Amino acid sequence: MKDEQLKELLGEMSLKEKVGQLSQITGNFFMEGAALVTGPMQQLHINEEDVKLSGSVLGMIGAEVLIQLQKDYIEKHPHHIPLLFMTDIINGYKTIYPIPLAQGASFMPELSQQCAAMAAKEAAASGLHITFSPMVDLVRDARWGRVMESTGEDVWLNSLFAKAMVEGYQGEEIRSKDKLAACVKHFAGYGAPDGGRDYNTVQLTERTFREYYLPAYKAAIDAGCKMVMASFNTVNDIPATVNKPLLRNILREEMGFWGVLISDYGAMEETICHGLSADREEAARLSIEAGMDIDMMTGIYAENLEGMVKKGQVDEELVDEAVMRVLKLKNEIGLFEHPYKGADVTREKEIILCPEHRELVRKAAESSFVLLKNEEEFFPLKKEEKIAFIGPYVDRKHLLGAWSPMGDIEDTVTVKEAAEEMLEGWDITFSKGCPVMKNVIMAGFNEFHEKGCSEIEEQKLLNAAKIAAEKADKVVLFLGEHYLQTGEAASRGNLDIPEIQQNLLAEVKRVNPNIGIVLFNGRPLVLSGIEKISKAILDVWFPGSEGGRAIVRTLTGACEPTGRLPMSFPYCVGQVPVHYDEFKTGRHYTMEKGKERYVSRYLDIPNAPLYPFGWGMGYTEFTISNIQLSKFEMTKTEKIYASVVVENIGKQKGTEVVQMYVCDVVASVVRPVKQLKGFQRITLDINKKMEVVFEISEDMLRFFTVDGSWKSEPGEFILYIGKNSATDNQTKFWLLE
Numbered sequence: 001m002k003d004e005q006l007k008e009l010l011g012e013m014s015l016k017e018k019v020g021q022l023s024q025i026t027g028n029f030f031m032e033g034a035a036l037v038t039g040p041m042q043q044l045h046i047n048e049e050d051v052k053l054s055g056s057v058l059g060m061i062g063a064e065v066l067i068q069l070q071k072d073y074i075e076k077h078p079h080h081i082p083l084l085f086m087t088d089i090i091n092g093y094k095t096i097y098p099i100p101l102a103q104g105a106s107f108m109p110e111l112s113q114q115c116a117a118m119a120a121k122e123a124a125a126s127g128l129h130i131t132f133s134p135m136v137d138l139v140r141d142a143r144w145g146r147v148m149e150s151t152g153e154d155v156w157l158n159s160l161f162a163k164a165m166v167e168g169y170q171g172e173e174i175r176s177k178d179k180l181a182a183c184v185k186h187f188a189g190y191g192a193p194d195g196g197r198d199y200n201t202v203q204l205t206e207r208t209f210r211e212y213y214l215p216a217y218k219a220a221i222d223a224g225c226k227m228v229m230a231s232f233n234t235v236n237d238i239p240a241t242v243n244k245p246l247l248r249n250i251l252r253e254e255m256g257f258w259g260v261l262i263s264d265y266g267a268m269e270e271t272i273c274h275g276l277s278a279d280r281e282e283a284a285r286l287s288i289e290a291g292m293d294i295d296m297m298t299g300i301y302a303e304n305l306e307g308m309v310k311k312g313q314v315d316e317e318l319v320d321e322a323v324m325r326v327l328k329l330k331n332e333i334g335l336f337e338h339p340y341k342g343a344d345v346t347r348e349k350e351i352i353l354c355p356e357h358r359e360l361v362r363k364a365a366e367s368s369f370v371l372l373k374n375e376e377e378f379f380p381l382k383k384e385e386k387i388a389f390i391g392p393y394v395d396r397k398h399l400l401g402a403w404s405p406m407g408d409i410e411d412t413v414t415v416k417e418a419a420e421e422m423l424e425g426w427d428i429t430f431s432k433g434c435p436v437m438k439n440v441i442m443a444g445f446n447e448f449h450e451k452g453c454s455e456i457e458e459q460k461l462l463n464a465a466k467i468a469a470e471k472a473d474k475v476v477l478f479l480g481e482h483y484l485q486t487g488e489a490a491s492r493g494n495l496d497i498p499e500i501q502q503n504l505l506a507e508v509k510r511v512n513p514n515i516g517i518v519l520f521n522g523r524p525l526v527l528s529g530i531e532k533i534s535k536a537i538l539d540v541w542f543p544g545s546e547g548g549r550a551i552v553r554t555l556t557g558a559c560e561p562t563g564r565l566p567m568s569f570p571y572c573v574g575q576v577p578v579h580y581d582e583f584k585t586g587r588h589y590t591m592e593k594g595k596e597r598y599v600s601r602y603l604d605i606p607n608a609p610l611y612p613f614g615w616g617m618g619y620t621e622f623t624i625s626n627i628q629l630s631k632f633e634m635t636k637t638e639k640i641y642a643s644v645v646v647e648n649i650g651k652q653k654g655t656e657v658v659q660m661y662v663c664d665v666v667a668s669v670v671r672p673v674k675q676l677k678g679f680q681r682i683t684l685d686i687n688k689k690m691e692v693v694f695e696i697s698e699d700m701l702r703f704f705t706v707d708g709s710w711k712s713e714p715g716e717f718i719l720y721i722g723k724n725s726a727t728d729n730q731t732k733f734w735l736l737e
């Protein structure tokens with residue numbers, strides 16, 4: 001439809017119809033049990049008429065059911081306006097790829113773009129129009145369960161992934177049957193809750209908010225993201241859902257986003273609990289005045305807006321403005337001409353979990369693994385070794401992560417299944433050793449109850465594991481968090497692996513100290529204890545449908561782990577939040593200061609995390625030379641080229657992720673000790689070397705200066721090029737006036 005036709009349609013709609021377009025409810029209101037419920041089910045105060053007029057549906061997917069629902073709905077709707085179907089496709093629909101934090105570890109946004117495109121293909125064939133992804137909240141606090149949905153602590157890396165995911169979902173033409181509209185979330189600053197406790201207060205300085213927490217949303221919007229979801233938290237002490245300065249001034253005016261803005265699940269009602277809205281009517285008024293277009297799952301708009309417009313408490317123009325944005329989105333997606341869009345029962349069966357998709361997600365998993373430690377070349381394993389695979393993750397299918405409820409764990413390949421399929425002639429035994437957790441009753445989006453074992457069963461499992469360990473040359477322990485210990489509403493004050501697994505590790509070590517760990521996690525965990533008693537640690541996060549095959553290929557050297565940490569792993573939870581791009585402070589602590597007391601340090605733990613941002617190893621060894629600069633000074637219009645020589649001095653072909661960081665030595669506000677400004681994945685054969693060149697331009701040096709403008713300031717800069725954020729391989733250059 002043309003815009004004029006949309007305007008005509010709007011003019012013909014009743015006020016009740018218009019309000020209906022601003023209401024989103026779960027598919028369960030149309031078909032009992034048909035929708036994934038991703039939040040508390042509360043009383044919505046809506047009636048049959050409201051359901052019939054609701055403009056979008058949450059949590060429903062499947063070609064046949066959505067075609068039928070759309071058909072029935074359009075027939076009944078007074079103006080035959082099609083429904084929008086939206087849900088959370090975060091790291092895959094049915095063919096599941098690694099959780100976003102693992103994708104961040106790949107340092108390969110292009111791979112995430114391919115995965116997002118694949119997910120869009122599968123979900124669009126199943127009738128979906130919009131995914132509530134990418135989640136681009138910057139994270140520095142591993143206690144927060146939703147760090148698994150983020151790509152980490154670095155603002156620039158997050159921005160690269162945000163752009164890549166939006167482009168993957170939406171492609172060049174959003175009307176294409178294989179594409180989804182993307183909804184970037186959670187606007188804004190949701191990743192910085194006090195205490196790392198989900199839904200808690202966020203308190204950020206204006207500069208920190210703008211410099212670290214906003215850019216990735218901007219990157220998604222600049223990539224053409226069609227929707228934005230507001231966050232549960234407060235921004236400057238006002239809940240984002242009703243925060244006019246945030247939504248109208250920053251998001252729309254400053255960032256130039258004129259698409260549809262949706263609240264998070266129940267968030268409009270929660271403004272009452274926050275103590276901002278007095279009641280549902282005030283929540284409705286404040287939300288529509290703040291420019292909130294769609295009310296997700298509270299019924300507040302449906303229940304109140306029509307009456308409030310008629311009473312003159314809400315300007316109908318505000319409703320019209322919001323409805324027009326929703327109609328335009330439906331039009332952009334092509335629903336007026338093609339209300340079923342990509343929904344196709346045959347195609348759905350053909351492409352979901354097809355070999356090509358499995359191959360892609362296996363590659364994505366392999367690229368996300370981070371080898372944290374590898375003494376005595378423990379990994380890769382050798383065929384001639386007698387090996388015991390021990391642990392609750394040896395033969396466990398729950399490898400999909402907390403935000404993959406649409407994925408079917410039966411489609412997941414476990415480590416044991418992959419080993420038995422791929423490792424003919426290897427001498428490997430398998431034993432569970434213990435359950436993931438003792439007597440687990442974990443509630444997730446799909447109610448999940450994993451009963452533990454009896455004391456007798458536990459003892460049997462442990463004894464079998466110890467016998468297996470005793471007979472083996474090498475023990476590989478597959479340990480980690482329960483996947484529902486991560487994700488939404490999964491904040492943790494303790495970042496250790498479950499106690500029962502710590503016990504397994506200790507017991508196995510007693511009979512065979514030749515131990516390597518494969519770690520399954522949705523956040524940085526505290527590994528200080530584990531690190532001391534294991535020779536190697538491979539972090540595989542929650543790797544998705546092909547996790548088992550990816551892990552076995554990596555453990556046996558068929559492929560090399562090339563991931564690098566997108567988030568610092570703390571030495572202990574007392575360090576949290578810990579991140580590499582910290583400020584110096586007036587009493588900066590460096591190792592040289594040794595035992596000096598009056599510096600910014602702890603008495604009982606180190607300042608440095610156990611593993612820093614950018615950390616990771618491979619199966620070979622690289623050297624990186626000192627840095628050469630094309631020149632030491634540049635004006636704002638010039639560039640400097642920095643080069644290093646990277647050499648593979650190890651025993652096999654391998655990949656290094658060469659990283660470039662910059663420090664602004666003196667500025668009108670304090671600046672981080674270093675910030676990531678470039679990285680290159682370099683693959684070299686044995687004894688081969690190559691020159692790696694980075695371009696430095698003035699735009700990389702910009703920041704929010706003391707007067708709030710986004711610009712660079714002349715002066716001295718330190719340039720680092722190395723293997724991770726702890727590198728001290730440095731040189732200096734100057735930016736001239």
Ligand code: GLC
Pocket residue numbers: 038039087088132185264265488
């Ligand atoms: C949840 C999440 C949000 C998700 C939404 C819809 O509460 O906060 O990320 O997209 O509800 O499922």
